[in-house]
Structure formats: structure tokens, C-alpha cells
Amino acid sequence: AIRLKILPSIHCLFDKMVRVKVEGLTPHKPVELRSKLVDDKGVTFKASALYKADETGQVDVCSTPSLGGSYTGVESMGLFWNLAPDAPHSKLLKKDVLSPIRVDLEALNGETGELLASESNERGYMTEGMKRIPLQEGRIRGVLFIPPGNGPFPGIVDLYTFGGGLTEPRASLLASKGFVVLALAYYRYQDLPKNPKNLDLEYFEEAVTYLRKRPEVKGPGIGIISISHSGGLALSMASFLSGISATVCINACNANTGLPLHYKDIVVPPLPPVMKNVKTTDSGLLDIRDALPDPTMKEHRASLIPIERATCHFLFAASEDDRNWNSTLFASRAAETLTNHGKKSFEVVTYPKAGHFLEVPYMPHCPSGFHAAVGSVVVFGGQPKAHSEAQLDLWERVQEFFKSHLDNKST
Helix, strand or coil: CCEEEEECCCEEECCCCCEEEEECCCCCCEEEEEEEEECCCCCEEEEEEEEECCCCCCEECCCCCECEECCCECCCCHHHHCCEECCCCCCCCCCCCCCCEEEEEEEEECCCCCEEEEEEEEEECCCCCCEEEEEEECCEEEEEEECCCCCCEEEEEEECCCCCCCCCHHHHHHHCCCCEEEEECCCCCCCCCCCCCCEEHHHHHHHHHHHHHCCCEEEEEEEEEEECCHHHHHHHHHHHCCCEEEEEEECCCCECCCCCEEECCEEECCCCCCHHHCEECCCCCEECCCCCCCCCCHHHHHHECCHHHCCCEEEEEEECCCCCCCHHHHHHHHHHHHHHCCCCCEEEEEECCCCCCCCCCCCCCCCEEEECCCCEEEECCCCHHHHHHHHHHHHHHHHHHHHHHCCCCCC
16 A cells, blocks of 8 residues: 655644655656645645655655655755745745644655545644733733743743734744743734834833743843844844843844834934835846845934844844845844944854745745835745755754853843
């Protein structure tokens, strides 16, 4: 009998690797493997690869090369990170982290197309015993994830990107690694403003204070993880607020962007875009990579976030093919600012051929999509394989970074 096996189990966390094997095939015959998932928006994502069974009638994707399809060569998780949407410009959406995402796998006869075997991989976000607590505390809106066990655990605020709402997959998966994580919304969620005129840093201060006071959180300081627009918020929090020990900025800008930022009597204006630098690609999409100028230029310094005031450790991750904005420039400018002020508590990691949305491992690459601030579809850059490798590397780095800077010795 032909069997498609997912090892070690058909159930795993979303960021875990599985081994896909097909047994009982006719030796040396072609077999096509297909993967498919439907996200919470109803968008279907698919990938396929063509293999040749070995002399024992087996295909093991961890050692057998793909000869064609969505990718070629030996790619143990190619059927996952290479999933591409049927609807163009779609980013995989997972709203409900209490249920796993199901990836259906099929093995077909490479000559006739006949279905030979199938199996499903359930990729979850919550470990057993983990708590997911929706929050409405004062002004704070979000979801708190608490790992199983006695704790106390290091605490992290997870800020997601421009577009509003709340994104929980990264926060829940981080919590599965032994962190208390607050996924914090800041607009377009519940009773938060739909179209704010400015962002109030005191709201984020309230969230930091709340998290630090939770009995499950080990102090003294907490961490922040951010991506894209929220990177500026993370840098502002690290610069103006106390109690932050470690800040991760993924493809962020070292200046305030989008909306004016208010804190007490301080107002940081947004960095003004240079519209003539917006280009259109051959496929008719906008490329906004160079729309924002260098914020260290004299005329733009009012928008710069004064990160020299911060006392935390920083991890800056920047994709070299980010088309959303010039992440590598902004990361290097942030590093220069810190160096010029005698600070060495930062690291910068860059990823060639990776695009804007560096997510958790095995999240399908999103090369283009609707941009909330621009109001149209833009390119986000990156090549699927390089992007997937960057996600894998960064995920390990983030965990190590937080573990090393959020212990009781940190100040």
C-alpha cells in the first residue's frame, strides 16, 4: 500500500519542521507532491513538486531532490514555505490562533495524475496548558499569552504592523518558547480609533506598566518585538519609557513615520515622503522603497527617534531586498547613532534577497500586497527560498536575544 507519512507527527506547532515521506511507490517512477491550505480569509495557497521514487519505492523530501514544480532541489519544507496564493497580493491570514492551520498533502502518479495517497498536517499556535487572555484593561486592547508552568517568565510586548487590528500568530508562538507575550493593538481594533490623527506614546506606556506588574512576568525589564511601521513605535518606547531591556526591530525605520507621535509635551512629526521617488514596476505595481528620505539629513532630523536616550539592547534585522522602504539604510543609521553616542549594546543582521515581511518560520513569502498607508498594492520584495531561510535564522536569533537580555541580571 502507498502511504504518505508526516513525521514525527501530523500535529505540530506552526514554526516546526516536519518530514514528508511517501512509501510503497513503483521504483524509479515519477510522483507529484502537492500541498494546499485555506486561510482565515478563504484564500487558497498551493505548492507542488515533482519527485522520482528511489529503488525502494520511496520519496523522502528531506533527502530526495525535487525535479520541478514550485521549487527544485532538496528542500525539506519546500511544500510549506513555497505555498503561493490563488488570489494575487494575498498575505496568509490567521485570525484564530486557538485552532491550527491545516495543510493538506497529496501524492499523485506523475504520469497519470491519479491520486495515490494523502494526509494532513495540523500546524498549531498554542502549546498545551498555554493561556490566551483577551485584554481590556484601562485603555489597553490586545491579547495576553501566558506559557504553561510556574514562571515567572520574561515579558514581551508584540507590536505588529501598520493596517490596524491585531495579529496573534507570532505572539502565541513566542509564548510557546517560555515568554509572557502581550500582542498589543493600537488602532482599528474593538473600540480603538479607526483613523487616528496621531499616536499617543502614553498608551504604550500603560501597556508596558501593565505587563511589568503581571505576577507571571519576571522583571525588572521587558522586551519589545516589532516589524515595519511598529518598529518606530518600539524605538520610541525604548527611548522615552523606562523598564525596557531588549528591543527587536524587523525592517523598521529609525524615524517616526505615518502619523505624528505624541508623548507628554513632545511631538515627533512623521518623516515626509518624497513622492517623485515612487516607481512603478513592469507589472504595474508601486515600488515605494525610496519614498522615505534619509532621516539623518538636516531637514528631516525632527522626525528622528532619539534612540541615544535608550538604555536597552537592540536587535536590528534588515532585508536587503525590502521594497517597502530602505530597511538596511535605516538599520545602519540607527547603529551609527548609537555608536556615535558611545553605545555598543546593539546588533545588526542583514538578509540578502529577503523581502519586507520577515515572519515566523515556514510562513509563505508575501512578495506584494495592499499597503494601508499608500492605499494601493505595492511590492514587498524578496525571493521565496532566501526569504524562508531568513525567517528561520531570525526566529532563532530573536529567542536567543530575548533569553540573554531579559533575565534577572539585566538592567
